[in-house]
Amino acid sequence: xxxxxxxxxxxxxxxxxxxxxxxxxxxxxxxxxxxxxxxxxxxxxxxxxxxxxxxxxxxxxxxxxxxxxxxxxxxxxxxxxxxxxxxxxxxxxxxxxxxxxxxxxxxxxxxx
Amino acid sequence: xxxxxxxxxxxxxxxxxxxxxxxxxxxxxxxxxxxxxxxxxxxxxxxxxxxxxxxxxxxxxxxxxxxxxxxxxxxxxxxxxxxxxxxxxxxxxxxxxxxxxxxxxxxxxxxxxxxx
Numbered sequence: 001x002x003x004x005x006x007x008x009x010x011x012x013x014x015x016x017x018x019x020x021x022x023x024x025x026x027x028x029x030x031x032x033x034x035x036x037x038x039x040x041x042x043x044x045x046x047x048x049x050x051x052x053x054x055x056x057x058x059x060x061x062x063x064x065x066x067x068x069x070x071x072x073x074x075x076x077x078x079x080x081x082x083x084x085x086x087x088x089x090x091x092x093x094x095x096x097x098x099x100x101x102x103x104x105x106x107x108x109x110x111x112x
Numbered sequence: 113x114x115x116x117x118x119x120x121x122x123x124x125x126x127x128x129x130x131x132x133x134x135x136x137x138x139x140x141x142x143x144x145x146x147x148x149x150x151x152x153x154x155x156x157x158x159x160x161x162x163x164x165x166x167x168x169x170x171x172x173x174x175x176x177x178x179x180x181x182x183x184x185x186x187x188x189x190x191x192x193x194x195x196x197x198x199x200x201x202x203x204x205x206x207x208x209x210x211x212x213x214x215x216x217x218x219x220x221x222x223x224x225x226x227x228x
Binding site for chain 2: 100
């Protein structure tokens, strides 16, 4: 158990819909990262938050947004979903720069 | 921009044997971190080993060790005494030391099959 909690584990929805993925980092970790893993794109960095503030953006679509709350949990919002958004979405957390990233078990999103 | 290349899409090894997975990276940074992550069929991402670029000594974690060649920008993973539970996808990853984000940049992975 990495200590990073992601909910839900599975999500099935239809095109055009909006979903929210939730992540609770390990106790004490200030950084939260979101990654998307798909068969054709591999592991893609989406966005990072550090202590409530956005630190970096990667290949995140405009239809996607995220935030980190004062209690340090984070949510990734995906809207106007398309078939191509089907993927495994990981959240990871770390304590400090250069430290190990610990990954949650992921949310498998299926857009039908 | 940094890139990570894993040139072996698939590898196989017999139980109890040794296997080496290759990874090369491209960066202009002098200080950085390198990682190997394992993703078994459960799809959980599990940290295998971490290397600090400013340390010349190769990192070791039980049966897992790395061969870090900074000048060649090479970071291979050696698995000794392979076990069936080592069957997984292995990802090499790079992290900057200073400046901006400390996100991980991943390679495309090597699928390792350990057979009896």
